[in-house]
């Protein structure tokens with residue numbers, strides 16, 4: 001696949017174990033080395049900030065998108081290539097995916113989950129076709145991945161939906177996972193329909 005712009009979802013928390021900060025930093029460096037343009041939530045804290053700092057240090061173009069109300073609580077990252085202020089969270093979420101070739105999800109909380117699940121849902125329905133890669137640092141997403149498999153086992157999702165995302169243990173594995181990802185477009189139409197009745 002030809003990947004140019006990647007969207008990164010990541011934690012805002014500043015209370016994390018250094019192992020997560022390290023993974024976010026290494027992701028920023030790995031994406032910059034690959035020459036990707038990065039779009040993310042525009043925050044200066046947590047894994048978002050660590051990823052953006054490292055990417056900028058390594059020469060990447062980093063575009064932040066932040067809703068207006070958040071700029072009143074926190075400034076947003078001040079050293080970005082560009083920082084876009086939008087009306088609200090919904091607009092931000094849509095803008096973060098516009099023109100994006102791929103989604104990368106670092107560990108995070110409910111904000112990250114929501115963004116990830118929206119990307120998965122849009123892909124399931126053929127509205128976003130790019131790779132979705134979860135960086136599973138310290139097996140953080142184990143329970144979530146288990147629950148998604150449970151959802152398939154209980155027929156809320158189908159077996160093909162397990163191909164909506166890929167996981168990698170180390171951030172350095174992200175570029176290869178993106179470049180080797182199989183195109184989803186052919187399967188998108190099939191998956192647009194609801195899970196079919198069991199025979």
Ligand code: AMP
Pocket residue numbers: 008009010011012013040041042043044048066070074107108109110111112113115
């Ligand atoms: P969470 O994982 O709950 O910390 O949420 C992080 C995700 O939601 C990021 O990918 C951002 O797009 C968005 N977000 C949540 N809180 C903030 C914040 N304080 N500053 C910037 N973006 C945020």
